[in-house]
Amino acid sequence: MLSGDQSVIELREVQKKYAPDIVALEEADLTISKGEFVFLTGPSGAGKSTLLRMLYKAEEPTGGSIIIDGVDLSSLSKSQIPQLRRKVGVIFQDFKLLFNKTVFENVALSLEVLGLKKNQLSSRVRQVVEGVGLSDKLHRKVVQLSGGEQQRVAIARAVVNRPPIILADEPTGNLDRKRTTEVVALMEELNARGATILFATHDENLFTDTHRRVLRLKDGKIEEL
Amino acid sequence: MPLGIIFKRALRDIRQNLVTHVMTTIVVALTCLVFIFFSVFSLNLQRIADHFGKELAIVVYLKKDMPQDKIPSLYQKIVGMDGIESVRFVSSEEAFKRLEKYFKDEKEVLEGVDPLFLPPSFEIQIDRAVYNPGRVRSIAQKFADWPEVQKVQYGKEWVDRLESFSKAVKAAVVASAVLLLVMAAFVVSNTIKLTVYARQDEIEIMRLVGATNGFIQGPFLLASFLQGVSGSLAAIVAGLFCYEYVLNIITQTELIKSLNLQFLPPLYMLTIVLVSGIFCVAGTAMALRRFLTL
Numbered sequence: 001m002l003s004g005d006q007s008v009i010e011l012r013e014v015q016k017k018y019a020p021d022i023v024a025l026e027e028a029d030l031t032i033s034k035g036e037f038v039f040l041t042g043p044s045g046a047g048k049s050t051l052l053r054m055l056y057k058a059e060e061p062t063g064g065s066i067i068i069d070g071v072d073l074s075s076l077s078k079s080q081i082p083q084l085r086r087k088v089g090v091i092f093q094d095f096k097l098l099f100n101k102t103v104f105e106n107v108a109l110s111l112e113v114l115g116l117k118k119n120q121l122s123s124r125v126r127q128v129v130e131g132v133g134l135s136d137k138l139h140r141k142v143v144q145l146s147g148g149e150q151q152r153v154a155i156a157r158a159v160v161n162r163p164p165i166i167l168a169d170e171p172t173g174n175l176d177r178k179r180t181t182e183v184v185a186l187m188e189e190l191n192a193r194g195a196t197i198l199f200a201t202h203d204e205n206l207f208t209d210t211h212r213r214v215l216r217l218k219d220g221k222i223e224e225l
Numbered sequence: 226m227p228l229g230i231i232f233k234r235a236l237r238d239i240r241q242n243l244v245t246h247v248m249t250t251i252v253v254a255l256t257c258l259v260f261i262f263f264s265v266f267s268l269n270l271q272r273i274a275d276h277f278g279k280e281l282a283i284v285v286y287l288k289k290d291m292p293q294d295k296i297p298s299l300y301q302k303i304v305g306m307d308g309i310e311s312v313r314f315v316s317s318e319e320a321f322k323r324l325e326k327y328f329k330d331e332k333e334v335l336e337g338v339d340p341l342f343l344p345p346s347f348e349i350q351i352d353r354a355v356y357n358p359g360r361v362r363s364i365a366q367k368f369a370d371w372p373e374v375q376k377v378q379y380g381k382e383w384v385d386r387l388e389s390f391s392k393a394v395k396a397a398v399v400a401s402a403v404l405l406l407v408m409a410a411f412v413v414s415n416t417i418k419l420t421v422y423a424r425q426d427e428i429e430i431m432r433l434v435g436a437t438n439g440f441i442q443g444p445f446l447l448a449s450f451l452q453g454v455s456g457s458l459a460a461i462v463a464g465l466f467c468y469e470y471v472l473n474i475i476t477q478t479e480l481i482k483s484l485n486l487q488f489l490p491p492l493y494m495l496t497i498v499l500v501s502g503i504f505c506v507a508g509t510a511m512a513l514r515r516f517l518t519l
Contacts, residue, residue: 086435096430113436
């Protein structure tokens, strides 16, 4: 879904180098408009995760500037970083879930950090968990769920606070074909509701038949496919 | 961030790591108990020093050739000084009578002795409300400088020893307070550090979903404050029980009873509780600063 030219993610000549001479990104330019669903592909180690990590300020670029929703990330103070991360929902390849806590507790965490009380967040959590098809497992511990179910919990947690931007880092990397299709469908549904999505994957099958924009990260450069 | 949420999270953390928290609280309690022991000892030593010190009088011996008409003005001068409770003039005759009384059956020793050979004197009691050994010395020194005075006696050695012992105990209390509180803060901060280590994944996830440092640190700081406060309260209760037990044993003698020994005053106890809580929070804040970077 495209809803105009208003860019929400913008990279201007972004560089990321690691000592001594590893180049993850070299003068990368990119503009993603509000409401776009963009695939980011490239072989393992191409720098997809590094690029995503820079977008939620878990890493700093060594050059250039990154602008998220009109804000240059280099101008953000440490105390402003939580505000950025509330705008950007992140789905991790390794899920980053609290395995000894329940589905409800994991998903509710994103709302708890906003200061919402249990009675305020309860209905929202139930609604989102139902949306990812896990309402019958709301009070199960995450460790008791399958890999696909865990990934859906991670998605629910990333979107429960309705962030305008969703970054998905290989969200289907650990899933079988059926679960992968489910996750992609879920992401498309979120996009249809207005979220801008940057979906990093090395699985070319996910976008071969799609009308979506596809970017390839190669030798530190971003190419349009 | 609403305090209610931080409080709830802190209680949940304590519940989930109950054994660690209880052990830490016990260490804080034992640390505070040692400090309370020193404090009670120092406080009561001061009471004992005051009790005996107040009994001491300054005796100002006047020159024998001093004109009698100067005595009333000297008396008025002493009475008008700060920190004087009472003044009594002892004439040469009265001093001689006291000497006769002292010798009782051996009065013949004083036969032929001039009844005026002893110098007249003033016996001065220091005001109990403002008594301290240093003050006794400074007042005595003032008298010694007067031209009419021959000699001043005030149990100098006793006062000096009492004062230096009292100072040593006070210094020990202050040193032990600092040392023990730093130790308590260190223990609590290390416990919190271990908890942070154990929950690094959770903290990382909280950071990634937009938790502020206040949201992450708040429950840890509150938990350490509760440990500091509950540990010191437990120490006060235990200290009070020990004090009552020891008091029951030693107050068999009239002398000890007359000293009117006491436990710590309420304000002192409140200070221990608050300072313990604040030190534990400060120690934890320092430990967290190194762990929680965005």
